[in-house]
Amino acid sequence: MPVSAIHSDLIYQSLKSTGVRIMSALPETWLVHLIRLAEADPDMTLVRLAKEEEGVGISTGAHLSGVKSAMLMQNHGFLAAVNGVVSCAQLYRIPLLMVISLRGDFGEKDPWQTEGGLVTEELLRALRIPSARLEHPSHVKERIHKGMTLAYASNRPVALLLCRDLMWEET
Amino acid sequence: MKRLEALQAIYPELEQSVVVTIMGAVAAELQSIGHRPNFFYLQHAMGLASSLGLGIALARPEFRVIVLDGDGSVLMNLGGLSTLARYRPRNLLHVVFDNESLLSVGGFPTATSTGTDLAGVAAASGVPRTATVRDLDAFKQEFTAALAANDLATIVAKVDATGPQSFLTDLGLLENRFQFQRCLREWSPPRAGS
Numbered sequence: 001m002p003v004s005a006i007h008s009d010l011i012y013q014s015l016k017s018t019g020v021r022i023m024s025a026l027p028e029t030w031l032v033h034l035i036r037l038a039e040a041d042p043d044m045t046l047v048r049l050a051k052e053e054e055g056v057g058i059s060t061g062a063h064l065s066g067v068k069s070a071m072l073m074q075n076h077g078f079l080a081a082v083n084g085v086v087s088c089a090q091l092y093r094i095p096l097l098m099v100i101s102l103r104g105d106f107g108e109k110d111p112w113q114t115e116g117g118l119v120t121e122e123l124l125r126a127l128r129i130p131s132a133r134l135e136h137p138s139h140v141k142e143r144i145h146k147g148m149t150l151a152y153a154s155n156r157p158v159a160l161l162l163c164r165d166l167m168w169e170e171t
Numbered sequence: 172m173k174r175l176e177a178l179q180a181i182y183p184e185l186e187q188s189v190v191v192t193i194m195g196a197v198a199a200e201l202q203s204i205g206h207r208p209n210f211f212y213l214q215h216a217m218g219l220a221s222s223l224g225l226g227i228a229l230a231r232p233e234f235r236v237i238v239l240d241g242d243g244s245v246l247m248n249l250g251g252l253s254t255l256a257r258y259r260p261r262n263l264l265h266v267v268f269d270n271e272s273l274l275s276v277g278g279f280p281t282a283t284s285t286g287t288d289l290a291g292v293a294a295a296s297g298v299p300r301t302a303t304v305r306d307l308d309a310f311k312q313e314f315t316a317a318l319a320a321n322d323l324a325t326i327v328a329k330v331d332a333t334g335p336q337s338f339l340t341d342l343g344l345l346e347n348r349f350q351f352q353r354c355l356r357e358w359s360p361p362r363a364g365s
Binding site (some may be wrong): 019022045047048049050051053054055056057059060061062064065066067069083084087089092093102142156 | 191213214215218220224225226231234248251253258307344348351355359
């Protein structure tokens with residue numbers, strides 16, 4: 001599978017080095033290595049969700065109990081989680097780190113991913129959620145750490161967008 | 172059974188637990204009995220109270236977590252029952268007050284009024300201990316037994332579709348949130364057997 005294992009490992013280690021101890025996730029192709037890394041790591045609690053919005057509740061509970069967490073999801077999963085983001089994480093000022101695979105952007109071959117790709121970044125802006133694109137391995141550690149720092153300073157959600165050039169190795 | 176009577180009956184246990192409630196009548200009635208800093212009221216995001224409770228229970232396995240849910244909220248997040256069951260936090264007790272209606276928005280009937288059995292859904296999702304209770308004595312008995320069992324349980328308590336005059340309370344949402352977080356930092360679980 002041409003999902004980059006090396007870059008997935010870099011993302012995982014960067015998330016872990018910010019202190020993340022709980023990850024909630026719904027599988028998608030680009031996230032397979034990340035989810036397997038979380039599953040294999042005895043220091044990490046992986047919560048496999050039925051729907052992404054649940055992850056907002058789990059991260060809120062974890063934060064209020066003093067444990068750092070992150071959500072791993074596809075951008076369509078973010079679309080499915082929006083009310084939870086607004087009516088839980090934003091209403092209650094929760095530092096929610098959302099790691100979102102940005103499907104449907106330049107180079108997308110799956111027709112079903114293309115509509116969500118058009119609206120993801122605009123929706124993040126409409127929700128006033130700061131986001132950073134991770135397009136190159138040099139972006140990963142620094143932007144993840146800065147994203148977590150901003151989430152905690154602002155007590156608000158922050159999004160990190162996993163982009164095709166980082167995640168996918170054309171064969 | 173009235174929800175308020177049920178809440179009064181379990182209040183001594185709630186005082187010693189980390190409690191998450193849904194919005195509406197449950198939050199207003201529990202506050203009318205007496206707010207405690209270890210009570211968090213999720214005043215929106217319907218469906219996520221059980222997920223929030225799961226987050227606390229997984230993050231802090233030494234806490235005893237009680238989620239006070241409702242039929243309308245559970246119906247919005249039935250998948251959450253499967254996630255709860257999958258991780259089976261033994262320190263979480265899930266109480267669903269089922270008045271078969273969306274009381275705070277005009278009392279429109281929910282699907283439990285036409286036969287959806289939420290304890291059945293929970294059991295079929297894999298929740299190891301489930302019950303439906305219809306009177307106060309049965310509720311008290313099941314609640315006490317579920318706490319003693321130290322395992323994930325979903326108790327569906329059928330209650331009257333009545334509630335307080337107003338759902339607004341004096342407690343600010345963010346006041347509650349920061350007070351709760353601060354309280355959990357120093358929260359000591361009750362002694363075993365207490």
